[in-house]
Amino acid sequence: MAEFATWIAVDWGTSNLRAWGMSADGAVISSANSDKGMGKLAPAEFPAVLTEVAAELSPAPGTVDVLICGMAGARQGWLEAPYLDAPADLRDLAAHAVRPAMENAALSVAILPGICQRQGGEDVMRGEETQLLGLASLAPDYAGLVCMPGTHSKWARLDGTRIENFTTAMTGEMFDLLKTHSVLRHSLTGPLDGPDRAEGFRAGAADGLDRPDNLLGRLFGVRAAALLSDRQPDWSAGYLSGLLIGTEIAAKRKQIGAASVPLIGSPALCALYWQVLDMSGASGHPVDATEIVLAGLKAARQHLA
């Protein structure tokens, strides 16, 4: 007999959403993806998209709870879930969830809030806080920095379920901007994944770690190296990526300390951060991002009113 999902876990980001049908004991029994991210939807369109996705997940008869994290709770999303202020206990996320109206009585929806920081560098996150709660529930004794590489990398200081502070580094977006729109695009057009990418990456990471204050003064070197040393696009892409990640990690070097930094993100990107942490004399270890977000949604559900 096929099992029914007694509740549904959703990570609803800007570009797409991922949903899982969950059993009562917290096992994943079904999953679905959609490219209907927050950025593509008006508020009134969210219920129909959710109903459509939920239908794929073998929901149990009657009413099924849906717990959502991510950009669906942004001001431009479905229904704003106002930020919780850091420092905060991540177990409090559930108590600040908002409940959008649904005509479809079969779904009872809650959207978790993001977290903001008003002192010591204004900053915001939406989605990552649930991953951090997941990490805290899988590794309850962990205290230290957590790195979440991506378009906007997040670095958070965690102490159990408490988030002390965090920073966003626009590293991934900066790479895309420079590759697509800047004068460096002339050196970054062509096959970017060639054999020299790894060497370029190491050279860029070394330069970033060495002089993180000099990022603005190093970027143009990508263009100069193509003109003067005939560097090819694969080397240039590696160099730029390494320079940006090296700069990002050097800025955190003092705070990282001796513990191994948990890395939550795509495996390919986490491997690059791991490599640069290693070059900097620190260490890191990748954590499965899907496992983490599910653990976070499960933990939040336990504290839901």
Next chain:
Amino acid sequence: MAEFATWIAVDWGTSNLRAWGMSADGAVISSANSDKGMGKLAPAEFPAVLTEVAAELSPAPGTVDVLICGMAGARQGWLEAPYLDAPADLRDLAAHAVRPAMENAALSVAILPGICQRQGGEDVMRGEETQLLGLASLAPDYAGLVCMPGTHSKWARLDGTRIENFTTAMTGEMFDLLKTHSVLRHSLTGPLDGPDRAEGFRAGAADGLDRPDNLLGRLFGVRAAALLSDRQPDWSAGYLSGLLIGTEIAAKRKQIGAASVPLIGSPALCALYWQVLDMSGASGHPVDATEIVLAGLKAARQHLA
């Protein structure tokens, strides 16, 4: 009786060109501008554009010399003038000028080379080297850094007519990229020159000077400040501009020392750099960019074969 131009000085950049009709004793007797910059022209189109511009400058009968600096000598320009290697004596620029063919026998054309740096950070310049020669000819005893703010700011170490080394900082381009294409554009849409721009600029410059290694981690603060503190586009534009210029200047702080840094560029931009140099405990003084480029072309002409 109207005076004739005995030679023509040209600054031919990527976006436009400026030309001056010069008397034998080095006075400007006429000037002309065109938006036919190097970036818009195929090599074969340069002679006709120059002939057209020269006709506006009251050229003397017979053959008139034309001396050109800037991107016209790039590989993608009219005729490549291969880079001189730094360290170099700027008086040697003239000896490395190239002479493109002209069907119009009334113009005898020479294009000055740019300068490249192969050791200690690969870098290139085209056009700024002539301005530096101009500075050296107006202030022959100056030894120290020179700052040329712009889309790609150049910082050069000069000792008389000798250029020791230089760096390009992509500060101006970075501001445009972030304003136009990044997530920060949401906070930078609207009137950018409002009353809060100056306050935002000071706050950004202070942050950049304080932690130049943390640029990637501060940029997103522009977005967060709009979300959390309702900062308006004028404040945000000022903050971003200040953060970038503060970061750029902090990276040079040790090299700047106690002397006042000559600033060559647009008056508005030079005033911002001057302000941040002042905040950093250093000092600067703007130098007229047109006067400087003319002085450079005049000095180069003295060494022309």
